[in-house]
Amino acid sequence: MIPIDKDIFENTEVAFAHKTDTELQKAKWLFSLIGNNKLVSLGTSVAGFALKIHLPISPLFRVTVYDHFCGGETFEECKKTIAKLKKSGAYAMLNYGVELKEREEDFDKTIEKNIEALEFAGKNKDVKVLCIKITGFGRFDLFEKIQDGKKLTSAEEEELKRVVVRFEKVCESAVKNDVGLYVDAEESWIQDTLDSLTEEMMAKHNKKKAIVYNTFQHYRWDRLDYLHRQLAAAKKGGYILGAKLVRGAYMEKERDRATQKGDKSPIHDDKTGVDKDYDAAVELCLDHLDHVYVCIASQSEESNMKAIKEIDAKKIDRKHPHILFSQLYGMGDNITFNLAWLGFNASKYLPYGPVKDVIPYLMRRAQENTSVSGQMGRELRLLTTEIRRRKACK
Numbered sequence: 001m002i003p004i005d006k007d008i009f010e011n012t013e014v015a016f017a018h019k020t021d022t023e024l025q026k027a028k029w030l031f032s033l034i035g036n037n038k039l040v041s042l043g044t045s046v047a048g049f050a051l052k053i054h055l056p057i058s059p060l061f062r063v064t065v066y067d068h069f070c071g072g073e074t075f076e077e078c079k080k081t082i083a084k085l086k087k088s089g090a091y092a093m094l095n096y097g098v099e100l101k102e103r104e105e106d107f108d109k110t111i112e113k114n115i116e117a118l119e120f121a122g123k124n125k126d127v128k129v130l131c132i133k134i135t136g137f138g139r140f141d142l143f144e145k146i147q148d149g150k151k152l153t154s155a156e157e158e159e160l161k162r163v164v165v166r167f168e169k170v171c172e173s174a175v176k177n178d179v180g181l182y183v184d185a186e187e188s189w190i191q192d193t194l195d196s197l198t199e200e201m202m203a204k205h206n207k208k209k210a211i212v213y214n215t216f217q218h219y220r221w222d223r224l225d226y227l228h229r230q231l232a233a234a235k236k237g238g239y240i241l242g243a244k245l246v247r248g249a250y251m252e253k254e255r256d257r258a259t260q261k262g263d264k265s266p267i268h269d270d271k272t273g274v275d276k277d278y279d280a281a282v283e284l285c286l287d288h289l290d291h292v293y294v295c296i297a298s299q300s301e302e303s304n305m306k307a308i309k310e311i312d313a314k315k316i317d318r319k320h321p322h323i324l325f326s327q328l329y330g331m332g333d334n335i336t337f338n339l340a341w342l343g344f345n346a347s348k349y350l351p352y353g354p355v356k357d358v359i360p361y362l363m364r365r366a367q368e369n370t371s372v373s374g375q376m377g378r379e380l381r382l383l384t385t386e387i388r389r390r391k392a393c394k
Helices: 021-034 037-052 058-069 075-087 104-123 140-147 154-177 188-205 223-237 251-261 271-286 301-313 333-342 355-370 375-393
Strands: 090-096 127-132 180-183 212-217 241-246 292-297 323-328 346-352
Touching: 021 058, 021 375, 058 355, 075 090, 075 104, 075 346, 090 104, 090 333, 104 127, 104 154, 127 346, 140 154, 140 188, 154 180, 154 188, 180 241, 188 212, 188 223, 212 223, 223 241, 223 271, 241 271, 271 292, 271 301, 292 301, 301 323, 301 333, 323 333, 333 346, 346 355
Parallel strands: 090 127, 090 346, 127 180, 180 212, 212 241, 241 292, 292 323, 323 346
Antiparallel strands: none
């Protein structure tokens, strides 16, 4: 067993072994652009306008951010990306990266795409998981109305039934193909509704192993308590809790909305609170692996280091089937591939889909990344280190 060195996530030779010299230079250039907040703000605004008036911007996105952060437009293209990940010891977590739609036909199409992905994953054991959004199954406003406790019309009641039917179809396919189904967390003002739907599916489909997972955003100060309650509910209900642990993806939006409404913000006051809750959530799951399957989904070197040291300290098998680490495809390679090299189950969150449909996802991801202090600087530093290392070896 390879010992855990304090500088393990500085090993750029392992981190970027899958990249050619040209790919390293392109990644360095791309992160230099993304690290410029004003440029990202301008670029996302221009791209949003271009999409509205149907300008042909897909080719530009394809050769820049899409190729770096996405697996491909089709499953055949994804196969190549998945094979590269596997060569470096990592699995794939697929995500159909098409953003929010509002029409019934779009919801039905999303279900078809998800089932196709589950069947693809069922035949490709290097794909561990499919990530989904319940807002891909029904209207955002419907979920918000339910959470507000407002009475639904008869038409809305029927609409909700269709959402449940769609969700059930996807869960049944996940069970049939033995693929994990990670339900993404979304905005707090619809999350209670989404949680209820997910809890129902976990209780039904997680009797022998975790198939359905809920996502716990620990930048919210109430999520650690919610995780405790869900673990207790799983034990009492006789099913396995599936828990994907993240810090979160809607921080600025959440704070702005709370301010506008005069409500208490659901977000921790500072990063210290977020980190403390996240690490406590990891430890809770590691202490109850007989009742929990956990995905430790973090871009933080510190949290991942604490987790792997805790696993070794508790004498848990590094390949324990109930533990999976994950980072975004195109970022955090120093974490993912070094974890895989150490013998842990490591994976990449891999969006896929038509370029024009995935552009909104990429725009949102770029905006999120600029709000994470030091994220782009770390990526740039590591890429530069590896470029220099290779030059010195020639």
